[in-house]
Each structure stands twice: as structure tokens, then as C-alpha cells.
Amino acid sequence: SSVERIPAGLYTYFAVESLQPEIPRWTAYLSPTYWGVLFFLLSTFPLLRIPEIALAQTASGFRQRCRQLIRPLGIPGFFPMLLFGCWLQAANGFTQSPQHQFQIYTLGLSMFVSLGRDGMTRVGQWALGTTTGRLIDRLGARKVVAVSLLIVSAGSLCYGNAEPETWWWIYLAAAAWIFWIGVNIGISDTLLAVAPVEERTSCFALYFTASTLSLALTTLLGGYLLDLFRQAEFPYERCSFLAGWAMRVAAVPLFLWATWKIKSR
Secondary structure, X not given: OOOOHHHHHHHHHHHHHOOOOOOOHHHHHHHHHHHHHHHHHHOOHXXXXXOOOOOOOOOOOHHHHXXXXXXXXXXXXXXXXXXXXXXXXXXXXXXXXXHHHHHHHHOOOXXXXXXXXXXXXXXXXXXXXXXXXXXXXXXXXXXXXXXXXXXXXXXXXXXXXXXXXXXXXXXXXXXXXXXXXXXXXXHHHHHHHXXXXXXXXXXXXXXXXXXXXXXXXXXXXXXXXXXXXXXXXXXHXXXXXXXXXXXXXXXXXXXXXXXXXXXXX
16 A cells, blocks of 8 residues: 555546546546555455454443443553553644645645655655564664654654745655654554553554544544634644644653553563
8 A cells, every 4th residue: 555656646647637628637536546446355355364263252231341441441551651642643633634735735746746755654664664673672662662753753844844846845754754663663562561461452442442533533623723724814734733743742751651660562
């Protein structure tokens, strides 16, 4: 899903540019969409070879399910990690809508340039994944996550400095966001260190459910504020980039506080 973004962006860019004026531009997006649906369906076939895992027989009542869901909150060290995860995803959510609109309407970037930025980040993460895991094994998750977050936060400042004449700043942001790989692996390593073996599934489920919900709600809130301040002609986009940088930097001491008693797995 990472490498394919660049050729898909190239195809779409040239397909749109070659359309006759009387043909709607959205028709150029149909073919990549159909191919995407096909490959998405084909991706399910390898799952058929995964061996079955027997599920433990547990009570299936509503109250029992609710207790099982919130049980990880009583595990020492888990609740601070949950607060950190929700805070970090909130920082991401606030900048989602402004960043997307900023690329299209302020910088005027083509689909190929935008997807090339995404592809650059993901290919870089793929290349550094193994090295990052080894660094976490050697140095511990706390140091790797803290440094990675400081680098990642600079991406918002790159967007804040970008202009139509200096649109390439977004590629500096893409280079900074490669280091999300250190944050993601470090968080997983920390959750494994916090959760007892018998509670790991519940801990991961609650962490990613709550943090993803935080991302979804703050994305909607960021879009609402974007529409609200656009009517008032307030430069909300660049202000949101500055706020996103500040929130990600603030996540560093929050993570260090949440993990100061936790030894890396």
C-alpha cells in the first residue's frame, strides 16, 4: 500500500491532464478505484492459510464484556499509557483536515506530489523498521520514542513554513514523519512490557480503541474549526500546524512520565 501510491498518483495525474474539457475529471479516478477494490479483495486470500486459534470460553453477557473491556485500567502503568495515546492521536487529529485542505487549496499540489509524499514516508518507515527494533532492544523504548517524537513534531513546522513557491517543505515533513516508526514500535514494546501475558489482548484492544476514537473525534473537531474560522478569514490552518507541533512536543514528557517505572520488554 506504500509503494503503489506513486505509480497510482502518476497514472491519475496524467489521466486527468489528458481528459477532454467536456469529460468530468472524476472519471479518471474510476480505474484506480476498481483496481484498488480488486486487490483489496485478493488480499484476503492469504488469511485463509492462517491456522485457527481456539478461543477461551468466557461469559458472554453484556456486563461481563464491559468488565473485561475496562479490566486493563487496573493494571499498573496502563492508564498513563492510555492517556498518552489519546493525547498523541488528538494532536494528529486536529491537523488532519487543515493539512489536507492546505495541500490542495493553498499549495495547489497535484495528486502525484501528494501521494509521492505519502509514499516517501512509508517507504522510509519500511526501510528503518528493522533498525528501529534493534535500537529499542538496545536502548529501550523510552529514549527511542522520545527522540522520534521530537523529530516527528518538526513536520508540522515544515507545513507552517510552506508556500506555493516553496511547496517542497512538505517533503521535509515527509522525511520527519518517517520517524513515526520509532513511536509506533516503541508504543507496542511498552504495552507488551506493561500488560501481563493473560491480559495483553485486552490491553491492546482498549489502547487502540480509545486512541483511535480520540483521533476520529478530534479530526471531526478540526474540520469543524476549519470551516468556522474560514468564514472569519482567520489563518486557522497555520495555527493548527503550530498547535500540532506543541502538542506532539508535549507528548514527550507525557510519555516519559507514563513509562518512568516501566522497563522495556
